[in-house]
Amino acid sequence: MSTVLAEKITRRYGDRTVLHELDLAIERGEFVALLGKSGCGKTTLLRALAGLDPVDGGTLEVPQRRTVVFQEHRLLPWWKVWRNVAIGLPRATARAKAQSALEEVGLADHADAWPVTLSGGEAQRVALARALVREPELLLLDEPFAALDALTRIKMHGLVRDLTRRHRPAVLLVTHDVDEAILLADRVLTMREGRIAAVHEVSAGARERGSAPFAALRGTLLGELGVTE
């Protein structure tokens, strides 16, 4: 039984078909990365899975407990960090749960800070804590590292890998970054013209940056995206 099951889902904006009878299944604990050029429909797919946009056709099964980490942290600036993490939780346990989620992302001592005082990487870690505190069955990551500097991004990759291994939600990561997709995912999909164009299982060996399997998979993926180095 898959956590996410999409069969022949279609989404149109006017005459443009953004998702074209797309099929996708993600198991519990599985980390799937989705690559594709701008405008290929990957964000539309993520938003459909998040329940933010409807689909026009096909069937879509997603779990109730699902959360999104967006490219921007989207913290409420008028709430302290811990309240942002606890947003929507029952009041009685909110503080304790937020605190332990913040501990997991290494920001326990920022619980009472205002969001404006955080750096970009810290704010994104708070957003991650906000997603995890809900114990999601499906975690949707919409280019969450795109706005971070290279060093912070590397640290975030490690953090996300650890956290998803511990909590084992189904994960869909939408990204432009081929390296990031290979390093984090169990399976990398490329999307073209509203469909899944190719599927690649990532072997353990391929996760070594600089190894031969890594380079090979990277070359293949870049080729599929129409990029030559």
Add this chain to the structure above:
Amino acid sequence: MSTTAIAGPVTKAATGATPPKKRAVPYRTISWIVPALLLLAWELLARSGVIAPEVLPAPSSVGTTAWHLTETGELPHHLWESLQRAAIGLAVGAGVGLVLGVLTGFSKLAEAIVDRNIQIVRAIPFLAILPLVMVWFGVGESGRYFLVALGTMFPIYLNTVLGIRQVDPRLLEMGRVAGLSRINLVRAAILPGALPSILLGLRLALTNAWLALVIAETVGAPAGIGFMATNAREFLQTDVIVLVIVLYALIGLTTDLIARGLERRLLAWHPNYAPSGGRK
């Protein structure tokens, strides 16, 4: 041509490299000394007789009058009447403005029903309807409340609608993802997001409230500082007239200070209002 094209980014980079420092000019000191000097000049000119006391009495004699009227209890009585009027009118006007603003901000239907009417009525300077108000309400208190309420409603309404419109839709989306109900979304995201704008509306409303009161009280009021001024005019008591004018200024300053304090307290999260933000 090419030099101007280059000059733009270069100057930008230069200003970016050096953080904006406070200039050496003691801004605060100078900004207070100049009005103090003007006051002193006024005092000297009045005392030496260059300015006749019937035209403009010396600041010191206005001060004496204030002291005298306070002792007799006359000034506190009139001041209290005025404050009460302003408070009641403001409460009604701000309440109506806020409710209509929230409705319009949230519902297309409410906007269709309410907004154009308000925009049309708003085109009338609210003080222009004073004669009509007097026909409707006579010279009783309710007319004065009405005028203050009318003057305070529009700024609150407009800024509430604007504030709600300006709330970041991405935050609302996040709220939906977090599973917030509609009510909780309003409480968590929409009202706090609109608050800076609503408080600005309040400050503008306060200005209008005093303006409305000045006019309303000079027409047939039995008490209030506006009445004091009208009365003083009959007896050519220039010192009392000046005193009332000074009082209006002080009240305006005080209410603005209160409104700013409210902003600082309620908008502590906002970098532009934070006490440590270094702004005035």
